Amino acid sequence: MTHEKMLDAYPKDLGGLDMAKLAACIAACFECGQTCTACADACLSEDMVADLTACIRTDLDCADICIATGNALSRRTGYDAKVTRAFREACAAVCKACGDQCAEHAEMHEHCKICAEACRRCEEACRALLATL
Amino acid sequence: MTHEKMLDAYPKDLGGLDMAKLAACIAACFECGQTCTACADACLSEDMVADLTACIRTDLDCADICIATGNALSRRTGYDAKVTRAFREACAAVCKACGDQCAEHAEMHEHCKICAEACRRCEEACRALLATL
């Protein structure tokens, strides 16, 4: 995968980082960001959209934090543990909230089921990375 | 200002929110996001760019979290205190780190001075809003 090749191609040896966990978290963030954007849009086209407005809003928040976190984790220059911790904690918290929201509609809407799973994966990947700090 | 008019035009009465603090925080987030993007670019064009790489990186992270937080605070449907708290805490932490970084070069680079001030304003606005939760 390209994001793993880019981690390998970084010119400095930073040491001490768990590269497999970092790569997994970057992938999970972009996957979850795209999935939340698509889930918000799929919810918009449901006949019962009026019952899904809280889900749409959380999807939009989750898309924003996942892309922001995926970007921040893709940067390694001038590493600051406090900054990376702040992103991962926020991303895990919003993924938790969005996963819970989507899980409520998972039986009824396939897109919410897929989205809930992507949120869980991203939350776990953020927490796994937090545990290594 | 347009963001204040948009807060007034929201169709539901959500009650209990400190609208002045919310409006100030939204404005501070977008101002800080734009300023950090411009500061990263100004640093890139300095002859001493090699000494400013950590500042550029933190600027880029700060731009990402400020826009994501400004977006999240612009949404009021399906309000979830845990989500909004996660954004504000992350935004305050990254603005603190970026403000500290830029403050180190404030004597030498006017753009870092302006950026440090925008980061302080945004950090304070996020904390002021957190205090009302």
Add this chain to the structure above:
Amino acid sequence: MTHEKMLDAYPKDLGGLDMAKLAACIAACFECGQTCTACADACLSEDMVADLTACIRTDLDCADICIATGNALSRRTGYDAKVTRAFREACAAVCKACGDQCAEHAEMHEHCKICAEACRRCEEACRALLATL
């Protein structure tokens, strides 16, 4: 305004740029991005949300291109006329579409009226800047 101070603080003299038009366009992009995000959210909370889904979707697209364009215009290092033209043309086209969408509901929803105006301002600012290239 901070974005004007940042333009002045840029360390290189690039010459030939119409700074007033550039500053106006940067401000219009971030204003329109925030307004579209808030309008999508206000539409979500309307009782007639089912009739506003196309408006919400265009708001979301417009928010994305406005922030991306505001970021690109905030950068001056390694200026490439083809790149800046691509951003402005896309931003003007999407602002046109979003302004038209929101204008259809402007009589009924104040947030759509405010948003349509922000889209018109941003479209015009992008076209005014395109005319100087």
Add this chain to the structure above:
Amino acid sequence: MTHEKMLDAYPKDLGGLDMAKLAACIAACFECGQTCTACADACLSEDMVADLTACIRTDLDCADICIATGNALSRRTGYDAKVTRAFREACAAVCKACGDQCAEHAEMHEHCKICAEACRRCEEACRALLATL
């Protein structure tokens, strides 16, 4: 892949869309966005960063338009051919510029080589989709 599952889970039948090309373009946009963010950061950490500032700037612009376009293509509600065309044209143009920039340093920097390839794939995917409109 999750983005393909989300396309399948969209609740309305929109007809006439080339789903394979759309899915490929969404994947290419997010891959290219992440790669450009990582390439800008890798360039920042090179000893010769002062010679790579134009590359870094184009990377940052390309990351912004790729994510904005990936988001827009992930939305299908309220489809407007003019809007989707504007995103794809801008994305193709900026990917062309960034691919050219990175290709100049591809011999010397592996991250620029990988990034140039991601930019070419994304440019082609956008043009392939434009050809179906």
